[in-house]
Amino acid sequence: MKKILHYIGIDVDDQSFHISAISSETRESQQFKTKATTASLIKVLRKYVPDLNKSALVAYEAGHLGYSLMRALDKKGITCKVIAPTSIPKSANERVKNDRLDSEKIAIAMRNNAVSYVNPPSEEQEADRQLVRTRGDLVSQASDIKRNILSMCRTLGLDYTKETNKKSNWTPHHFQYLKKKVPLLQRSAAIALEAKLKVLEFMRCSIADVEYEIEKLAHSVPYKKTVAALRCFKGIQTTVAMLLATELYSIKRFAHPRQLTAYVGLDIREYSSGGKQSQMGISKMGNKHVRRALVEACQFAFTAKAPLKRLKQAHKKTEKRIIDIADKCRNRLSKKGIRMLLSGKPRNKAKVACAREMLGFIWETLCITTA
Template sequence: MADYREAFVGIDVAKLKNAIAVAESGRNGEVRYWGEVEASDAGIRRAIKQITAKFEHVYFCYEAGPTGYGLYRLIRSLGHECIVVAPSLIPRKPGDRVKTNRRDAISLARLLRAGELTAVWVPDEDHEAMRDLVRARTSAVETLRTHRQQVNAFMLKHGRIYPGKRSWTMRYLRWLQEQHFDHPAHQIALQEMVETVIAEFVPHWSLAAVVCALRALRGVDLIAAVTFATEVGDAGRFESPRQLMGYLGLVPGERSTGETTKRIGITKAGNSRVRTLLVECAWTYRYPPRIGKRKLYRLEEVSSSVREIAWKAQTRLTARYRMLSARGKKSTVVCTAVARELAGFMWAIAREARQTTS
């Protein structure tokens, strides 16, 4: 038996029990199913202690999922290396249609040993808490939108047409009250309260300066800036804007064979929340460059370098929007192209803000 021994442990996490497999080092190293343990701190600690007692170095991995990063932090606190794996990037055989906890754990251990797994970025606890808060707010907005659609359909079904130009204003809500129909006031209040909570937490957050700087951009307000910061994290981990664009799935895909190269739509890989948010922000660049009264106050709170980047972004992206529209491009394609470049400017501002505060 060799003096130096390594082991690679794959964990298939679940709500109640975690399946564990161990792959010993070397091309012909044994890969075996270790068993199931309770998904509790005590159960995981016992299992880790038993496994690590037989090896000098042990590496752990498990798939990212609803169980979060608690297991990652526990393993790291015990002094062992661990990665959280991106599920969509795990190599799978096309003909493999049998999926069990045992097979998944064995596959993770084998792929970890081969170096074929891609790790996701793991935020710290404060960052994760802010991310959960923003996602809760997003869920509340989706619920509100669904409820509004149901109310509009109900009013139309009964032939009650609002005489005003804009719906979902205070006048519209008063009109709904006069019609004696239920309205989403309680959900609107919930949305306002969640936004207030976010605004209270941001000043004490490690990325508060980044959020403040991002709000200097046109179309980017509190929710957009906080969502970008929580989902992307430290922009410094991306070496270039193009790398961030690829992470967000905003770069065009390609299908090439021989001498034929075909460009297709964007890859839509990576974080869909930020991608969707940027496309929504891009709509504001259809108007000529200008600085509104509310945005002027935001610009006074940031450095001159951030203001220069924000103005450069506005002049370039508005021109880009007009140019692509003049070519006859669809509005959705135009906004996606503008969103891709907007991500680059957000990368530059985030890095500038971190350098200023560090």
């Protein structure tokens, strides 16, 4: 491992890069600024740190640039890492915040070995993750449009459930109802409702296209074994399995399920002092995509039902030890969830507790499939 003589922290934004370089030997600090381009950054860094490729460590906070700057610098032979923002130490008496001080804070924390570096995915893994996340974004946008249409229907006096005695919205019958009502409205209202219905239809087609591509990707070599194993769990189908596979791309970096629980943000917050112990729910500090997917997968995890036909089909082409883990998880979550509900715990709290339990079984399964 090369000896680090310079720690270089960068505060990045769309307009400029603010840079602080600290010498590990002389403790001398230098601050400078450059344009927000890789070429300008390298030019300035080589000017102030001539032996940049041999003895310097460059780092910046994870943010809107993602890993693009890190990969660009690595191609030039410059060691660059991405820092987890929550790991940078903060003082309680800080009252001044600017880009120059932020870059200096990063460099000092690097020199003191007080930061955690992000384990970056490969470019292919990141692209696959973007595809899966896009599906979630489109579903969220479609939900917003649906709520907007229902709100508009209320203002126009349209009540689908009362007029048709149907209980569920957004069925094919509901869509036909809305389309039939469009010609009966005032011209402006009709144009507005029709435009929103067209946007919703386009969003549904886009979601279907993305889900088709995710299904194809799930059968490719990097994910086929992992997805097949995860589909053995109750509540996890192809979309959620692909989300877990792409977000937790390198399970070996978590030596214990507790580390994975903290990464996902399902660990318990605690404030204990003076002989008193207080626990205050989950931290919500980690990967929100995995956390949300697991909680949704546990919507009915604590119902004591026999395995579904889908689960029986998934078990046919999977190793017995993985099936045993999935069955053990199903029984464990059923007992835990029912026990919590019978003791008077809120349903949402039971779902989150089951999601935390499930994560341990998923860690064990992924360790087997990636061995």
